[in-house]
Amino acid sequence: MSRLMKSPLAGRLGWLLALWAAGVGTVFVFACLMRLLMRAAGLSS
Structure with a gap:
C-alpha cells in the first residue's frame, strides 16, 4: 500500500488515461x- 501512495501523480494519471x-x-x-x-x-438504413 505504501508503494501506491509514493507513486507520482503523473504516473497515476497516466494509468487512469x-x-x-x-x-x-x-x-x-x-x-x-x-x-x-x-x-x-x-x-x-
Whole structure:
C-alpha cells in the first residue's frame, strides 16, 4: 500500500488515461463489429 501512495501523480494519471482509452477503444471496436454484423444481415438504413 505504501508503494501506491509514493507513486507520482503523473504516473497515476497516466494509468487512469490508459485504462480510460482502453475502455473507449473496446467499446469502439465492439460497436464497429456490431455495425458490420448488422450490415451483413441486411439491416442497413
